[in-house]
Amino acid sequence: MGQKDTMLEVKDLHASVGGNKILRGVNLSVPTGEVHAIMGPNGSGKSTLAHVLAGRPGYEVTKGEVRYKGKDLLAMSPEQRAREGVFLAFQYPVEISGVSNVYFLKAAANAIRKHRGQPELDAIDFLALVKEKAKVVDIDESLIKRPVNEGFSGGEKKRNEIFQMAVLDPALAILDETDSGLDIDALRIVAAGVNQLRTPERAMVLVTHYQRLLDYIVPDVVHVLLDGRIVKSGGKDLALELEKKGYEWLEAPAGSR
Amino acid sequence: MKQDVTTSEIIEREYRAGFVTDIEAENIPAGLSEDVVRLISTKKNEPQWLLDWRLKAYRHWLTMTEPRWQNVHYAPIDYQSIVYYSAPKQAKKGPKSLAEVDPKLLETYEKLGVPLHERARLAGVAVDAVFDSVSVATTFRAKLEEVGVIFCSFSEAVQNHPELVKKWLGSVVPYTDNFFATLNSAVFSDGSFCYIPKGVRCPMELSTYFRINSANTGQFERTLIVAEEGSYVSYLEGCTAPIRDENQLHAAVVELVALDRAQIKYSTVQNWYPGDKNGKGGIYNFVTKRGKCQGKSSKISWTQVETGSAITWKYPSCILQGDDSIGEFYSVAVTNNYQQADTGTKMIHIGKNTRSTIVSKGISAGHGQNTYRGLVKIGKNAENGRNYSQCDSLLVGDKCGAHTFPYIEVLNSTAQMEHEASTSKIGEDQIFYFQQRGISAEDAVSMIVNGFCKEVFKELPMEFAVEAQKLLGVSLEGSVG
Numbered sequence: 178m179g180q181k182d183t184m185l186e187v188k189d190l191h192a193s194v195g196g197n198k199i200l201r202g203v204n205l206s207v208p209t210g211e212v213h214a215i216m217g218p219n220g221s222g223k224s225t226l227a228h229v230l231a232g233r234p235g236y237e238v239t240k241g242e243v244r245y246k247g248k249d250l251l252a253m254s255p256e257q258r259a260r261e262g263v264f265l266a267f268q269y270p271v272e273i274s275g276v277s278n279v280y281f282l283k284a285a286a287n288a289i290r291k292h293r294g295q296p297e298l299d300a301i302d303f304l305a306l307v308k309e310k311a312k313v314v315d316i317d318e319s320l321i322k323r324p325v326n327e328g329f330s331g332g333e334k335k336r337n338e339i340f341q342m343a344v345l346d347p348a349l350a351i352l353d354e355t356d357s358g359l360d361i362d363a364l365r366i367v368a369a370g371v372n373q374l375r376t377p378e379r380a381m382v383l384v385t386h387y388q389r390l391l392d393y394i395v396p397d398v399v400h401v402l403l404d405g406r407i408v409k410s411g412g413k414d415l416a417l418e419l420e421k422k423g424y425e426w427l428e429a430p431a432g433s434r
Numbered sequence: 435m436k437q438d439v440t441t442s443e444i445i446e447r448e449y450r451a452g453f454v455t456d457i458e459a460e461n462i463p464a465g466l467s468e469d470v471v472r473l474i475s476t477k478k479n480e481p482q483w484l485l486d487w488r489l490k491a492y493r494h495w496l497t498m499t500e501p502r503w504q505n506v507h508y509a510p511i512d513y514q515s516i517v518y519y520s521a522p523k524q525a526k527k528g529p530k531s532l533a534e535v536d537p538k539l540l541e542t543y544e545k546l547g548v549p550l551h552e553r554a555r556l557a558g559v560a561v562d563a564v565f566d567s568v569s570v571a572t573t574f575r576a577k578l579e580e581v582g583v584i585f586c587s588f589s590e591a592v593q594n595h596p597e598l599v600k601k602w603l604g605s606v607v608p609y610t611d612n613f614f615a616t617l618n619s620a621v622f623s624d625g626s627f628c629y630i631p632k633g634v635r636c637p638m639e640l641s642t643y644f645r646i647n648s649a650n651t652g653q654f655e656r657t658l659i660v661a662e663e664g665s666y667v668s669y670l671e672g673c674t675a676p677i678r679d680e681n682q683l684h685a686a687v688v689e690l691v692a693l694d695r696a697q698i699k700y701s702t703v704q705n706w707y708p709g710d711k712n713g714k715g716g717i718y719n720f721v722t723k724r725g726k727c728q729g730k731s732s733k734i735s736w737t738q739v740e741t742g743s744a745i746t747w748k749y750p751s752c753i754l755q756g757d758d759s760i761g762e763f764y765s766v767a768v769t770n771n772y773q774q775a776d777t778g779t780k781m782i783h784i785g786k787n788t789r790s791t792i793v794s795k796g797i798s799a800g801h802g803q804n805t806y807r808g809l810v811k812i813g814k815n816a817e818n819g820r821n822y823s824q825c826d827s828l829l830v831g832d833k834c835g836a837h838t839f840p841y842i843e844v845l846n847s848t849a850q851m852e853h854e855a856s857t858s859k860i861g862e863d864q865i866f867y868f869q870q871r872g873i874s875a876e877d878a879v880s881m882i883v884n885g886f887c888k889e890v891f892k893e894l895p896m897e898f899a900v901e902a903q904k905l906l907g908v909s910l911e912g913s914v915g
Contacts, residue, residue, distance in 0.1 A: 231870050234862065259872035271863050275885025284881065285871035
């Protein structure tokens with residue numbers, strides 16, 4: 178096997194939210210085709226990292242750089258990042274009343290297609306695509322027609338995120354606590370959906386608190402984020418070790434804060 | 435940075451109808467007096483009864499004081515500084531055909547997207563174009579005459595159908611009605627008149643396009659629509675004005691009469707100049723609109739999309755006099771920057787089994803203030819009267835306001851009333867969700883707003899629904915930072 182391309186390269190990334198320093202020098206390299214898990218205790222900066230990569234307003238990058246397919250990701254607007262193939266599956270997807278899921282997704286898909294120089298899909302072609310992708314996470318067709326996330330259960334919202342990911346076909350998918358709030362059956366379905374989307378062309382970053390998700394989606398690399406920095410990286414066994422021993426043994430050396 | 439570039443682009447293209455037509459106009463001096471009322475009447479060669487009616491209105495107006503109960507704020511209006519009559523100079527009085535209309539006027543309407551040439555006409559829509567104080571052209575007249583539909587300017591109706599005008603003028607909005615309607619009764623200059631004879635279904639949409647052009651002019655037009663037994667008409671009005679620093683008053687009156695089983699559908703897309711980003715200039719849109727369901731099983735339906743004006747203050751209403759009559763009100767009102775709106779409806783149930791529906795969607799952005807004010811009254815003889823009201827407010831940003839004042843008066847215990855209301859806000863997290871999926875913030879707002887207004891837009895004739903959606907997009911551009 179030859180050298181894989183690097184999909185995502187994060188170098189010495191520092192970021193603040195509301196004046197609070199959250200990320201304090203993250204270094205991370207995710208090759209194309211790999212799935213990396215980022216684990217860490219509450220408040221370690223996992224979700225902040227996910228949002229900074231997606232370009233959420235209010236998340237201020239104070240230092241460092243991020244290369245995505247060799248391009249300067251931080252220079253792009255949030256919608257540019259999405260059109261370039263960066264997808265964030267939200268931990269808490271918002272409800273948008275009055276806008277149907279399918280209409281929303283068609284606008285998104287066509288914005289991305291337009292950016293890629295592909296012809297926009299008409300309603301019929303799009304519906305065919307939606308039907309095919311709905312199978313990935315076994316999402317009910319009635320949910321597709323309802324307003325985006327409105328009245329969806331927690332599990333339905335998470336499934337909807339993966340369904341959207343399947344339709345939008347991103348190159349880099351960042352899954353923020355996709356397992357939270359899911360019962361074991363829902364978790365299995367969502368994980369199966371994610372596994373179907375695992376391809377040699379795509380890279381994924383799984384942000385998770387528990388190793389439970391990693392029983393179903395087996396990562397290539399596990400990173401531990403602690404106090405805004407990646408303090409340890411390893412294979413999937415590292416997740417099991419964390420499950421047993423917790424995070425204390427990895428506490429950052431004194432004086433580093 | 436990048437945001438600023440787009441914002442300034444948006445400001446430039448914000449109000450596309452803001453140009454001025456350079457045309458010679460015949461203005462009378464500013465100010466209001468009995469002589470001015472007489473002068474307007476003379477210019478229009480009106481019969482004595484109409485002059486008398488105007489004078490009664492004027493004298494009554496002098497006894498009235500300007501109302502102050504509304505939830506809008508503006509500097510006092512100096513009624514003596516307004517020009518009450520302004521007409522583009524034309525070779526002859528009232529052009530007989532489009533060939534006689536000043537090309538500059540035709541060009542103006544062309545630019546506004548309302549071509550008056552019948553070859554370039556709006557498919558299936560007859561247009562009466564009102565420019566400042568007078569009607570400049572009415573299209574498709576001959577075709578309408580074939581089925582007996584009268585559609586012409588108000589002035590022509592006074593000359594050619596005085597018996598109809600005399601019978602119905604003021605029958606729904608009497609000259610004593612309210613401060614601005616009374617002022618209008620004294621000085622109204624033109625407007626549209628429409629008469630649908632018994633049993634006729636009007637073969638096309640009728641439409642009036644109002645344009646204020648001259649500076650310092652007030653626009654006081656009057657529209658009267660009479661639908662005889664079993665007839666049907668769908669009527670649309672559109673409005674624009676140039677960008678000017680000073681405020682201009684628009685005080686119109688619209689009267690609708692529906693006889694037995696008649697139906698009138700009245701749609702408005704109002705895009706008067708709203709003033710600039712800082713609230714300078716713009717139209718005061720103080721309008722009285724009322725329909726009377728006089729006949730049994732008649733129906734009047736108001737649909738309005740209000741995106742323009744510095745201040746919008748109006749309540750298109752229905753008097754449900756005939757048994758089994760139906761009143762409807764569908765409204766979208768947008769206030770951005772420093773715009774203010776106090777709008778809603780009155781549904782007055784008098785007859786038995788009368789039904790009314792109110793769907794109001796208020797959108798506030800920038801520093802906009804949006805008020806829904808509505809009255810549903812079930813009279814003591816209105817057995818089984820029913821009303822359904824739904825008032826929804828959508829806030830964009832955190833400096834705007836939404837207010838709701840629903841009044842309900844029920845004097846008959848068989849009435850059924852339903853009222854629903856909601857207030858929601860377009861949040862930054864929602865916008866980000868769209869952006870994360872590749873959709874720009876502007877498109878996000880437009881999709882959310884269009885979803886919010888869907889129920890009202892579906893009431894508009896198709897081509898106007900498309901127009902209204904676009905207009906809404908333009909009105910809200912730059913409302914997210």
